[in-house]
Amino acid sequence: MHEQLALALEAYRRTSPLVHCLTNTVVTNFTANVVLASGGAPAMVDNPQEAAGFAAIAGGVLVNLGTPQEHTVAAMGLASASARDHGVPWVLDPVGAGGLPWRTQVAVELLDNRPTIVRGNASEVLGLTGGSGGKGVDSTETSENALAAARALAQDFGSVVAVSGPTDYLTDGHRVLALGNGVELMTRVTGVGCALGALMAGFAAATPDALVAAAAATTLLCLAAEEAPKNGPGSFAVGLLDALSTITPDKLADRARLEER
Amino acid sequence: MHEQLALALEAYRRTSPLVHCLTNTVVTNFTANVVLASGGAPAMVDNPQEAAGFAAIAGGVLVNLGTPQEHTVAAMGLASASARDHGVPWVLDPVGAGGLPWRTQVAVELLDNRPTIVRGNASEVLGLTGGSGGKGVDSTETSENALAAARALAQDFGSVVAVSGPTDYLTDGHRVLALGNGVELMTRVTGVGCALGALMAGFAAATPDALVAAAAATTLLCLAAEEAPKNGPGSFAVGLLDALSTITPDKLADRARLEER
């Protein structure tokens, strides 16, 4: 699997996929910079007039529910349906699902468009499957506790489900990966998880096995976080972007802390 | 009062309050990072479907009028009314009030929901009370000139009013504090004042005396600015976030330049 991570990063850099992001207003800038720094081509198109057409020609699509509004939710429905219809991989990040009723319903309806990857924290994954969700956007559950729900979700919708936490768990309903890279400061910068969703969409554009794509994107971001300075969240975020642009496929394979369960 | 500032920072860090931000599109990212760096838990929920429900469970709420749109203004009305009804402290930052008619009317109507704290520059505070306002978002008045208006506003609505400037004046209509920390570079980075509104909401969640909460938040941000490097606005903003994560309650009390009038 380590070798496959290296190949996934190589493919991502070589193809520089167009990553169509429909994401929240807090993290648009950081998300675009994470995708750019690592070698992809981000574009935010989140109006109902253009979302479907753009998703059809994108390499991958991210739908993130951090700050939904009626018009962007309409665009998300259109983009994800178009992605499904055109065989474009798409990632659902159900930010706050479980804790907030409206977006939980939106997220559940988006599942019908069969996301390639669902990415969230434990509370959000549990929230998608009927749990009560966390406090705001932070998880109140451990990722271990969400693993059964993640596996069921993966099987029901043919998705890879990624549950973030100190250890990240990824499953396609059959295989389970546990990823151990990363540092605590990642939780003190807004949008690290949200940006990961965009990276996953980009990697899925370049690597057919979505479990490998999601694992490679996660490992790349976590390794960059390990390389960034630890003097505080400001310089950490800056160094994270720098590191994303320099980590090689070989280093990704060498330093990945990954276990197949 | 210096001792109370230290206790307020301690309480903020210990409780890590959920800060519900309805703010402008320019500063969402920086605001979230300021709250996170200092120890709070930001969440931006600015749609009419969820704003009231989320405000009810938040620790504090920020309403910032920097880039109002019809749908976010609707959410702001709902969130602030819900905050008032549920005893959740909320902060009104009437960006541009006085200078722009629509948002001035919106701001005046929001006052009916009795903000715990009103935070603005001198032009905005004067604009809220019938003055003509500044040029765009920058003040054309000194904070000293707005002090009488601030005191009247505080008495009329039972609010703490904070007027930013080289010296920051804070009043609950009776007590007046003058805060002397800070550096000029704070005006060359967008969103420093806007982020302060979110910090005030977070501190008010943890400290019942809103005047103390507002003073502690202001002093923390100004001290972090004093500690940040002064090579230019880019590295200054990065260092500001780093410093927010390391300033201790003791340092806050020691270094505060605060005078009770």
Add this chain to the structure above:
Amino acid sequence: MHEQLALALEAYRRTSPLVHCLTNTVVTNFTANVVLASGGAPAMVDNPQEAAGFAAIAGGVLVNLGTPQEHTVAAMGLASASARDHGVPWVLDPVGAGGLPWRTQVAVELLDNRPTIVRGNASEVLGLTGGSGGKGVDSTETSENALAAARALAQDFGSVVAVSGPTDYLTDGHRVLALGNGVELMTRVTGVGCALGALMAGFAAATPDALVAAAAATTLLCLAAEEAPKNGPGSFAVGLLDALSTITPDKLADRARLEER
């Protein structure tokens, strides 16, 4: 011409023009910081209720089509018409024009309000004049190839047209300038081109010859990029903001790589 660039920067810094930005959600923060760092006064007012009134009192207006929504497009039409009617210079940045049908039509309609400056990459300039446009927001054409279209556009609408690329071409339909400053890392940070549009609006507020204004803004940003560290896109963006605040008019004239064709 080198002397005129220096005078343009001097005028910009002396007058600190109010730059009214209606721009995309990805780059609002970076755009505001670029304008602030270089010495201007940015304000984002993109609702239909206030856009016309604010444009009338602004120094310059930017309309950027990166993430259009129905309500912001309405505001853009009102702001640009008001700018035209009040003799306020305004800049059109038709992000994605040619590639995306809805915004292409929006951009073409905005041309009727006779932008002072049109700024885009080659694909976007070709897209405005009937070409097919690029992949997302990145150009698939060279700026040289767009020069004829740029000249025609400039003549038809009385605009200066700026085509970004490794060499930037600027024309008012008669004169042509080729600008050679800049570094490749500018394409690995989101919003550098978008922020340039705002700088152009600010410079045009202070310098009547829009070709000179556009050239000075471009050279300032490119020089700042040359001065910024090259360790990665994160620290590069930070250093770019620092450099914008320190580059002097003399240095601008000395270091400009500019050729009149």
